[in-house]
Amino acid sequence: MATRGITVLRGGVESVAATAAAAERAGFGTAWTPEFYTRSAIVTLARMATVTADVRLGTSIAYATGRSPLMLATEARSLDELCGGRLVLGLGTGTRRMMEDWHGLDGAAPAVRMEELVPLLRSIWRLHEEPVAHDGRFYRTHLVPTAETTAPVRPDIPVYTAGVNPRMIEVAGRVGDGLxxxxxxxxxxxxxxxxxxxxxxxxxxxxxxxxxELCGVLICAVHDDADLARREAAAQLAFYCAPKTYGPLLEASGFGGVGERVRAAFAAKDFAAMAAAVPDEMVDAMAAAGTAAEVRARVAQAEAEFDHVITYPPSFGLTEERCDELAAALVDELAPGRG
Structure with a gap:
C-alpha cells in the first residue's frame, strides 16, 4: 500500500508545523510544505523539523529558480541536518509567467534548466570529495573549499521534481528520485x-x-454536508485551472472547456463563477470530496494509482477558520488505518 502524506498551502509557519506534528502522531508517513509568495518552504520545513521526530519531511515545492544552486544546496544540507536525514527536496519552477514576473528570470526551457540544476546540487553535496567546476547553459559554479569540508548528513538527499506537461515530467525520469x-x-x-x-x-x-517515486497530490475536502465539501474542492480545482499553462492537461483529461470558463471568470475576478465552472465529474476525477467515508474510499483508490498520496485540504476562497478545520479533519479522518 502506498504511504500517505499531507500538505497545507494556506496558513502560517506555526500552523503548518502543528499540522505536521499532528500528522506524525496520527501515523502519516510524510508531511510537506508548499511555497508561495506568502510563505517560504525552507523556513516552514525548518520549523516542522523541530516539532517532529520520525515523519519524512518534504518541500512541495520549493522554487528552484529563485535561488542559486549554492544557496539551494546549503539550505537543503542544513535542513537535512536539522531533521536528522528525513528531508525530501521537492523542486519546481512554477509557470513561465511566475519565473519571469515573480523571479525576474528567463522562462525559457525550464526542463533543461532543472536537468542541469539537480546534478549540480548533488555535486555540491559532495564537495567534501572534490571541488565543483560547472559551466552550463543556466548556471556557472566554481567552488573550491578554502577550509576543511565535512561530509553532510547525507550526500544523496532525495530530489523530487514537479511536472505537469510531458517534457517537464520527463525531468523526474532523467535526473530525479521522484515526481x-x-x-x-x-x-x-x-x-x-x-x-x-x-x-x-x-x-x-x-x-x-x-x-x-510517483507522488499524487490529492485535494481532499471532508464535511458532513457532502455537497459543501464538493464545492470547496471545486473551488480549489478552479484555482489551479486558471493558468493557461495547464490547458493541455485539462484538454487531455476531457475538461478543456472547463479551463476556458474558469479563465474567463478569473479575468473578471468572479471567484464564485470560477468554482461554479467546475462540474461534479471533474471533482470525481481529480479530487476526494464528501463525507469522511467517501473521502477515505477515494484516497484508497488513489493509493492504488500512485506510489505515495499527499492529501491536501482546499483553501481557495475559504476563511482561516475553515482552513484550519479542514486540515484537522484530514489528519483525524484520513489517519492511516482508520476506516
Missing part, C-alpha cells in the same frame, strides 16, 4: 501521459531502472 504530481492529474492523464513521460526520461537519462 511530485499536480492536483489536476486525472487517472487517464496519469496512464496516458505521466507514466510514459517518466519512462522516456529514464531512457534519455540512460538510467532505465532508476526508482522514481
Amino acid at each position: 511530485l504530481g499536480h492536483p489536476l492529474f486525472s487517472r487517464p492523464y496519469l496512464e496516458e501521459v505521466v507514466r510514459p513521460a517518466i519512462d522516456r526520461g529514464r531512457e534519455k537519462g540512460e538510467r532505465p531502472d532508476a526508482p522514481v
